[in-house]
Amino acid sequence: MNYFISFGFICLLVIKLVIGLQFEDCGSTVGKFTSIEITDCDTSKSSCVLHRNTNVTISLDFQVDEEISEVKSVVHGVIVGMEVPFKLPNNNACVDSGIECPLKKDQQYKYSATLPVLKMYPKVKLTVKWELQVGNSNGTDIVCVYIPAEIK
Ligand SMILES: *[C@@H]1O[C@H](CO)[C@@H](O)[C@H](O)[C@H]1NC(C)=O
Ligand SMILES: *[C@@H]1O[C@H](CO)[C@@H](O)[C@H](O)[C@H]1NC(C)=O
Secondary structure, three states: OHHHHHHHHHHHHHHHHHHOOOOEEOOOOOEEEEEEEEOOOOOOOOOEEEOOOEEEEEEEEEEEOOOEOOEEEEEEEEEOOEEEEOOOOOOEOOOOOOOOOOEOEOOOEEEEEEEEEOOOOOOOEEEEEEEEEEOOOOOOEEEEEEEEEEEO
16 A cells, blocks of 8 residues: 555656756856746746746745855856857846845755846747856856746
8 A cells, every 4th residue: 555655656756757847057166056936937837938028036045055245147048059148137146036135054045036028039948047147257156046937
């Protein structure tokens, strides 16, 4: 009996992993993320639909391994292997992003930022590469996440 219950559970888990949205870590170095939310993103699908001419909000729960005084948001769209920078209205993650700098070791943070999806963007499937970097032209990734997406 237990065996069947476990088997069923594993099947569900596998189906969820295969079908659901996956946020891949692309090189978090001095931190790690625990969960991600994106407005209007259906996580049962394999990618997030980003509608043009809207502002998409991403929120990311993370923690850091050491104290960090300045944090910068860096966002790229990866389209067939090429990284195209996305313009953010505010790339200083210490300002208006729900986190207070300096970041302290092992504290839980909830970062949130707005990504304008402009009308002029092409309708493409892409991977959004969202990085929080150590500011001060250091550039070390605090967290880096790949978000499978599609601009529509
Ligand atoms: C997105 O947000 C910016 C800043 O608040 C605003 O100026 C702009 O009109 C918004 N764009 C859309 C499509 O809602
Ligand atoms: C960049 O920041 C990380 C994390 O705080 C630190 O470990 C590293 O030494 C810094 N590198 C430079 C070149 O300042």
